[in-house]
Structure formats: structure tokens, C-alpha cells
Amino acid sequence: MKYRPLGKTGLQVSALAMGCMRLPADNPDLAAQIIDEAIAAGVNYFETTRGYIEGKCQHLTAGGLKGRSRGLIVSGKAKVIVETTADSYRREIELQMSILGVDYLEFFQVGWFTLDRLEMLTRKGGALEALRKAQNEGLIGHIGFTGHDKPEHFTRLVETGIFDSVTMPYSLIDRRYESTIKRAGELGVGVVAMCPVAGGLLAAPSATLQKLIPGGAATTAAAALRFVLSNPAVSSACSGMNTLEQLRENVATANRFDNLRPSEWAQVQAILNEFQTIQKRFCTTCGYCMPCPHGVDIPGNFKIYIYDHVFGLRSWARNQYEKMEAGKRADGCTGCGECEPKCPNNIPIREQLQMVQKQYR
Numbered sequence: 001m002k003y004r005p006l007g008k009t010g011l012q013v014s015a016l017a018m019g020c021m022r023l024p025a026d027n028p029d030l031a032a033q034i035i036d037e038a039i040a041a042g043v044n045y046f047e048t049t050r051g052y053i054e055g056k057c058q059h060l061t062a063g064g065l066k067g068r069s070r071g072l073i074v075s076g077k078a079k080v081i082v083e084t085t086a087d088s089y090r091r092e093i094e095l096q097m098s099i100l101g102v103d104y105l106e107f108f109q110v111g112w113f114t115l116d117r118l119e120m121l122t123r124k125g126g127a128l129e130a131l132r133k134a135q136n137e138g139l140i141g142h143i144g145f146t147g148h149d150k151p152e153h154f155t156r157l158v159e160t161g162i163f164d165s166v167t168m169p170y171s172l173i174d175r176r177y178e179s180t181i182k183r184a185g186e187l188g189v190g191v192v193a194m195c196p197v198a199g200g201l202l203a204a205p206s207a208t209l210q211k212l213i214p215g216g217a218a219t220t221a222a223a224a225l226r227f228v229l230s231n232p233a234v235s236s237a238c239s240g241m242n243t244l245e246q247l248r249e250n251v252a253t254a255n256r257f258d259n260l261r262p263s264e265w266a267q268v269q270a271i272l273n274e275f276q277t278i279q280k281r282f283c284t285t286c287g288y289c290m291p292c293p294h295g296v297d298i299p300g301n302f303k304i305y306i307y308d309h310v311f312g313l314r315s316w317a318r319n320q321y322e323k324m325e326a327g328k329r330a331d332g333c334t335g336c337g338e339c340e341p342k343c344p345n346n347i348p349i350r351e352q353l354q355m356v357q358k359q360y361r
């Protein structure tokens with residue numbers, strides 16, 4: 001396993017991290033085996049929270065950790081809401097530790113965090129007091145945050161100096177947070193990239209994306225991981241895994257490759273920027289044209305077409321179109337034209353829906 005510095009924490013984190021939200025819900029033995037084998041393979045970061053998998057995530061993780069957390073980076077996570085106090089947050093930290101069966105968490109993350117909740121976190125008697133106290137008592141090592149707020153808000157949260165790490169979605173097809181990642185790198189805040197294979201979407205074959213990586217990649221998933229890990233500010237790629245096969249494949253990919261050289265990285269970025277331009281010309285999937293009075297999912301249809309034509313994810317696209325509810329598909333368009341004046345990009349929606357229809361019928 002390859003390791004990288006996790007920001008300024010002094011920790012070395014494995015290039016592949018495990019998101020424990022996809023452990024097999026009804027097979028605790030297999031879940032324990034996956035965690036156990038991941039540790040044996042050198043994976044040292046495990047992201048957990050109490051609510052995942054209908055409350056089973058940390059129980060399943062505990063079966064594999066068997067009390068081990070020192071020398072690993074096990075992370076708990078809880079949100080901050082208006083009612084959260086230092087006491088209630090402390091109880092949550094303790095509860096998560098007891099479910100995980102550990103006496104130490106290297107990380108505790110403020111989950112589902114947004115800039116407008118910063119005051120809820122930092123106010124007198126708020127959750128940050130509980131986190132600092134737990135740090136001083138040696139129960140937790142570091143504080144991170146994660147969520148899906150706007151990139152510019154995430155950058156401001158990174159700049160507060162409160163957090164040692166930030167965890168956000170990042171992949172070949174989702175580069176929204178690239179400026180936040182860069183800023184985190186400059187400030188020494190560790191970056192954990194979640195959804196590096198876009199929730200499994202990038203497990204689908206795409207010659208376009210495989211060829212995009214200089215020297216080629218054996219699979220789209222390998223291209224996706226290599227892309228994420230070649231960003232110099234990314235510390236680790238956190239992937240949810242629910243089978244031993246997935247774990248083994250991801251470990252092999254993480255072990256096999258070297259980072260792209262800066263010139264190669266720049267070349268990949270330039271191609272992806274070009275893809276983005278083409279994508280935006282077609283539809284930004286902003287949704288302003290919705291709702292369609294006849295039930296057509298306009299951005300949903302366009303997203304499928306874009307991923308097919310721009311990123312080469314043909315079999316994924318066909319599959320998604322087939323799975324889409326009949327009334328939402330492009331062929332439900334009556335041509336009434338009500339949507340077109342609402343589109344800020346002046347997309348000829350009716351004409352382009354016909355293209356989608358022709359492609360997948």
C-alpha cells in the first residue's frame with residue numbers, strides 16, 4: 001500500500017481508504033472479513049458514522065476492527081444542528097466509540113456540514129467545545145468535516161483553521177470541488193476524496209476515460225482512481241466496498257500505479273476541461289426547465305446522453321435509460337415547448353430530446 005501525508009497532521013494515510021457505508025448489511029461475517037483483509041492489505045483509514053446502513057455501519061465495522069483503532073485512522077461522524085450542545089455532541093462521540101468498540105478515534109468529522117452551520121458549531125457551549133475537550137482528553141486525535149455545500153463555502157470552511165481534513169466528492173466526472181482541494185493543499189488541510197468512482201458509475205467500461213490516462217488504464221475504475229490520486233493535494237481516495245473482490249481490485253489498483261507526472265496531469269486536466277465545455281454546450285443539468293408538465297425528466301435524459309457521448313460510458317447510459325421510469329424518458333415529450341423559454345442556455349430541448357430518443361430506443 002502507498003501512503004501519503006494527511007495534511008499537516010503528521011499522519012500517513014493509505015492511498016485507498018474504506019468508506020464503511022457500503023459494508024454488506026446482512027452479512028456481518030463478510031463485513032468483518034472485508035475490514036480484516038483491508039487492514040492486512042495496509043488500508044488504514046476507515047470512515048464510519050452511526051446512521052449509515054440503517055444504523056448498522058459501526059456495528060459491522062466493529063466486527064472487523066475487533067477493538068483495533070490505535071495505529072489506524074478510524075473516523076466517526078455526526079452532524080451539528082440547532083439543538084446540538086457540547087453535552088449532546090459529547091454523548092454522540094462516546095456512543096459512536098462504544099458501538100465501534102474502540103477507546104480512541106484518530107478523527108471525528110462534523111458531517112453534512114455547511115457554511116451556515118459554522119456558528120452552530122463554534123458558539124459557546126456548542127459542538128466544537130466537545131470536540132476540543134475530547135481531543136485534550138485523548139479520546140480523539142483530529143477534527144475534520146464533510147458534506148455537499150457549495151465549493152466556495154467549502155473553501156471558506158477550509159480557511160477557518162478549525163479543521164485538519166476535508167472530505168468531499170471528487171472524480172473524473174465530478175470536479176466541482178477542485179478549487180477547494182487546491183486551497184486545502186495550500187493550507188495543509190488533508191483531503192479525502194469520496195466517491196472516486198462516482199458511486200460505481202466509473203466501474204462501467206469507457207475506452208474514452210481509459211485512454212485519457214497517459215499510458216492507458218486497464219479499467220475505467222483504475223483510470224478513475226489514478227486520476228483522483230494524481231491530484232497532489234489529495235491524501236486518500238475513499239471508496240465504499242461491499243465484497244472482497246472489490247476490495248482486492250481497488251487495493252491492486254492503488255498499489256499498481258504511480259502518480260501522473262505534472263505535465264501528464266496538466267494534459268488530463270486540459271482534456272477534461274474540454275469535455276466540460278462540450279458538456280455545458282449540451283446541458284448543464286441545472287434543472288431550471290423543470291418540471292415538465294408531461295413528466296419528462298429533461299436533465300436526467302441529458303445527463304445520460306452526455307455521459308455516453310462525452311465520457312464514453314455507453315453501456316452505463318443504455319442501462320440507465322432502460323431503468324428510467326417510462327414516463328420520464330425522452331420519448332414522453334409531446335413537443336409542447338413549455339420548457340424551452342426557461343432554459344438559461346437556450347438549449348433546443350425538444351430537438352435534443354429527440355436525439356436522446358433515437359439513440360436509446
Ligand code: SF4
Nearest residue numbers: 292333334336337339
Ligand atoms: S417540450 Fe417536451 S420536455 Fe419540454 S415541457 Fe413539453 S413535453 Fe416537457
Ligand code: SF4
Nearest residue numbers: 283284286287289343
Ligand atoms: S434548463 Fe437548460 S441547461 Fe438547465 S437542465 Fe434544462 S435543458 Fe439543461
